[in-house]
Amino acid sequence: MERLMQYIWQHRLWMPADMKTVDGRRVQVLDPGRLNTDAGPDFFNAKVIIDGQKWAGDIEIHVRASDWHRHRHDHDPAYRSVILHVVARDDAAIQRPDGQTIPQMRMECDPGFHHSYTALVGHSASSSLPCASEIRSIENIHLHGWLDRLAFERLHAKADRIERLLRRTNGDWEEACFITLARALGFGVNSDPLERLAASIPLAAIGKHSDSPLSIEAMLLGQAGLIPPADTSSSDRYASLLRREYEFLAHKFSLTPLDNPGWKMARMRPANFPHRRIAFLSAMLLGGFKFMSAITSATGTEEILKIFNAPITGYWESHYHFGKESPGLPTMLSLSSKRILAINVAAPILYAWGTTHNLRRWQDAAVALLQDIPAESNSITSLFGSAGIKCTDAFTSQALIQLRREYCESRKCLYCRIGHRMLARKSIARNQ
Structure with a gap:
């Protein structure tokens, strides 16, 4: 009240x-x-x-x-x-x-005004949109202005996260990119443990063994706590090789495995298992991690998407975890997954680079990238789509995700232009 x-x-x-x-x-x-x-x-x-x-x-x-x-x-x-x-x-x-x-x-x-506010805020975190009728009545110029603001708000928040990583890594852009990429590969479900994993291994240590897939996977999977113990992996030769290699590298670089990383695997498609995501991250590290230079030299969306074309090879071509072989697994990320990585990694990094160096062209490049990628298809874009908001590109879908996550679910209807317009109209109607 x-x-x-x-x-x-x-x-x-x-x-x-x-x-x-x-x-x-x-x-x-x-x-x-x-x-x-x-x-x-x-x-x-x-x-x-x-x-x-x-x-x-x-x-x-x-x-x-x-x-x-x-x-x-x-x-x-x-x-x-x-x-x-x-x-x-x-x-x-x-x-x-x-x-x-x-x-x-x-x-x-006015009791009626308070009732309108309570009804709006009380349902803002539900699966419905109590302001759906108001959205349809807002002129496009006002609605698009609010969506543009929300898209930049979300992009700023992601760039701020990268700038915080830069402070933690003493200004090392490649290290910040590595941690950002790892987090994005969690696709929400395993984002936190993957970020913790990347932050637990100095990129320089991985770089010293960037020519060895076995060493890279051993460091990542060993730190992740996903290599089976000796008494359960005797029948899996690759698991035994990884365990011995990790023991050597952990001693060499003073590595300590993550404590209770919190991996989630229940009710998940095999392709999304953390083992597979770590295998892809290992493929990105093979030959040296030069993500920052690759992304700043790319000339368009297609070239940025190609950066994520690292194929999974070896053991993980036919396994989604240790043990039973599963032939026919995809060895490359899907196009939709690469687009999500471009949204959550490439665009924020370009924007952060432009902000840090006061170079507007890189900020513009980040926005252009989002506007060139098709809109994400998820429950949030569907919800607003049913209310009449057309979503054709990722710039708009990111705005809708920001609106839902930071305003609707947080019950900040008073700070949302749609909610404000709805309440203001009711107030004016009652005062006339």
């Missing part, structure tokens, strides 16, 4: 002409102030006129006036500059820390 009141105040959705304090003084709001998302009053630098006198300062909003005392604002110096206390229920008089009484005003929120 308090967040709704803040939203109403911020956007002037409730500003009757006869606003008065609880003791009858007339109030005129010149500027509602700037919303504060940290500690302290809810709005900074507001300007109001109370009984003919102009005040500049902060606004605090509570459901009950007594919350002022309950939150101990009367003892907090940060609230000395509060000039108006806005409440739904006037159940107590309040004072600043210096003892001065603060003007108080009731915000009588």
